[in-house]
Amino acid sequence: MDFSQLSESLQRDAVWVVFLNVLAQQVGLPVPAVPTLLLAGSLALGSGQLASILAAAIVASVLADWMWYLAGRAFGYRVLSGLCRLSINPGSCVSQTEARFVRWGLGSLVVAKFIPGFSTVAPPIAGALRMRLPGFLLAAATGAALWAGLALITGWLLRDEVQATIGMLDRHAGGALIVAGGVIVVWLGWKLWQKYRFQQLSVVPHITPDELLAAMASGQAPLLLDLRGPAMVAESGPISGATLAEHDRLLDAVGAWPKHQPIVTLCNCPEDAGAILAAHRLLEAGYLSVRPLQGGYAAWLAANG
Structure with a gap:
């Protein structure tokens, strides 16, 4: 479909085009909605039509958010973990976003649409945390x-x-597609570079669950930092002997722990992403022995039967 056809479709069925476009984006499909909204606004004949289009966008967005909310309420942290696995950069772990959501409360849902990625993650977090449906x-x-x-x-x-x-893009559709393709290639290259950089960071030495259990049974147990989000902790309970920590407040969790004493970081992220990033931050802060737990929370559960 060229740009003139898109304009004609919006002139005929603006409400339905906007509804379907916003719904597709908010359920997680890689379909941009803002260009359609801008075009629909430019074609609106008056305040009445603008109100109808706005209502369609709101209904579509809330419907998608409600679906994600129910998924989070039904399946808990598994939905969040799945979303984290879909990320091309596992370093952007859901637990970091979840901690910010808990800190901001309902206000996070108001600003979520303006933060890429957060708009999809916030509703299932709200469901997993059993936020009251009317407020949500x-x-x-x-x-x-x-x-x-x-x-x-x-x-x-x-x-x-x-x-x-739109007229210019329609006259130079070939050039516009080349530019759009170039932007996509640059974006994808940046994301792949982030993934490569994370893989380089992953070289940091890990500790196995058996080694951690032996260390915790010794007289000099390491400080175990539990980086799981509140939804996961509420669902499965705290880890005995561990200190809950947030990525944004990592140094606060360490407190006065001596820098020469060992620290172990644990998360429930793909590829131990959150634990690895936390370990690097603590090493950069001057702590001498920081190791992520190999396999994360799942490995810890398996080691403890």
């Missing part, structure tokens, strides 16, 4: 209204510029 729906609708409303109003205020841009 209200916050999700408020965030969707601000996000979609801003895009629609911007498109309407800049309607001449948007239409001129």
